[in-house]
Amino acid sequence: MQTKKTGHPHQYDGPGNLRCTVKKLDRHWSPNSIFIGSAFWLLALLALYFSVNFQAKAADNKSMPVIDTSTTKLSEKGRYEVSFNSMAGPIEINTIHEWRLTVLSVDGTPIDGLSITVEGGMPMHDHGLPTAPRVTESLGEGQYRVEGFKFQMPGHWTTTFNFIDTENFNDSVTFNLML
Ligand SMILES: [Cu+2]
Secondary structure: OOOOOOOOOOOOHHHHHHHHHHHHHHHHHOOOHHHHHHHHHHHHHHHHHHHHHHHHHHHHHHHOOOOOOOOEEEOOEEEEEEEEEEEEOOOOOOEEEEEEEEEEEOOOOOOOOOOEEEEEEOOOOOOOOOOOOOOEEEEEEEEEEEEEEOOOOOOOEEEEEEOOOOOOOOOEEEEEOOO
């Protein structure tokens, strides 16, 4: 029987040629290589998705920073646990009012005898406080009366208390307020 000769690779061209063609197909389109190829593209798409998502989140965080408005904070150098409350209740814009500051050591011992100065302002507006609040009385039990607070507009305010103890040790704490 005579075998038909042709140049077409997929056509039966004798047993040798068929084996060769199947082998070729196997190398290029086996289920394994299809799976690996799909997995690669799936991973590439996932990587792209997460990278875009992450960038969007980072941009979000930049425009809307998370501001810690806790009224109890550890001082910068970690020596004191400081808290405040407004004596007139919730702080109202354009109202002069008084704060009570409480200073404790980290193990809860009230700290009296501190020399305390007050500063503050609006970081986004680049201006300070409209008044000059100051500590007017040490009340004992680590409590201090701070008079003369006023915030004249809504927004993000900071208030910083600087502490100097009897051994000249400096520490400070900064509170954030969203008014
Ligand atoms: Cu302002």
